[in-house]
Amino acid sequence: MIIIGELINSSRNSIANAIRDQDIEAIQKVGLDQWKAGAKFIDVNAGTFDDKEPEYLKWLVQTVQEVADVSCSIDSPDPDAIESALSVHKGIPMINSISLERNRYENMIPLIAGTNLKVIALCMSDDGMPKTVDDRLRTADRLINRLLQNNLPFENIFLDPLIQPISVDTSFGIEFLNAVEKITTNYRGIHTICGLSNISYGLPARNFINRAFMIQAIAKGLDSAIMNPLNKQLMASIIAAEALIGRDSFCINYIEAYRSEMFDF
Ligand code: THG
Numbered sequence: 320m321i322i323i324g325e326l327i328n329s330s331r332n333s334i335a336n337a338i339r340d341q342d343i344e345a346i347q348k349v350g351l352d353q354w355k356a357g358a359k360f361i362d363v364n365a366g367t368f369d370d371k372e373p374e375y376l377k378w379l380v381q382t383v384q385e386v387a388d389v390s391c392s393i394d395s396p397d398p399d400a401i402e403s404a405l406s407v408h409k410g411i412p413m414i415n416s417i418s419l420e421r422n423r424y425e426n427m428i429p430l431i432a433g434t435n436l437k438v439i440a441l442c443m444s445d446d447g448m449p450k451t452v453d454d455r456l457r458t459a460d461r462l463i464n465r466l467l468q469n470n471l472p473f474e475n476i477f478l479d480p481l482i483q484p485i486s487v488d489t490s491f492g493i494e495f496l497n498a499v500e501k502i503t504t505n506y507r508g509i510h511t512i513c514g515l516s517n518i519s520y521g522l523p524a525r526n527f528i529n530r531a532f533m534i535q536a537i538a539k540g541l542d543s544a545i546m547n548p549l550n551k552q553l554m555a556s557i558i559a560a561e562a563l564i565g566r567d568s569f570c571i572n573y574i575e576a577y578r579s580e581m582f583d584f
Contacts, residue, residue, distance in 0.1 A: 321543035324353030486521035503540030
């Protein structure tokens, strides 16, 4: 599982305060903790700061990479903010994200075309959020073709079929899961990703729902997620689920994770 740590997001009060105060140590602690817990990318998001987003996103990348040898997932719909963060990023980041919405696609593609960047592609078009498996597949197919035409390597594409809360519509869980299965069978070698915690929005005991959903998504082929890597029960469940679907030869990773006492088994 490719884990993207979600915690440096300005929608969280503690992070919004740290960004406003330019509190380097606070941001570095959250970055470092997630990296040590196993995150391969650290998501950085300053989306609540409108006009200062480009400046703040750049600062977040610099601040995180000063203490951790890790790549960022640059989380913004604004090409100017992404470009600003890219100008200082070391290594290969993830761009979070592009979609099939005309404006968003056309403004973002000059930054991405012909590069080796990893790119999250949201299954969203000008018709709005997807509801069914077919909505997602149609958008996924068009996105993949266009990104390939723009010379982005196939294996750099991370399709996000978009999770919506089951508290809003109880079909949202299964439609997402079936979309992951279709995408991973139709486009072998492509990555699929999600922002896990959206699924449980509006329900009690959210961690319980998140974990149950993650295990099912892994069984359908999901191979990356934007989530909280400091959640030790979730991490243990992922490691167990991956061993169960044959992604962990001789269960070595499971056994090592258990012995490390880093997670809640
Ligand atoms: N897809 C893509 N990008 C995304 C999302 C997506 N980026 C934003 C969001 N969705 C994913 N990021 C977050 C970040 C923080 C939280 C939720 C989603 C969050 N965290 C808990 C909190 O603040 O209470 C803390 C963690 C916990 O308690 O487990 O709410 O869908 N491509």
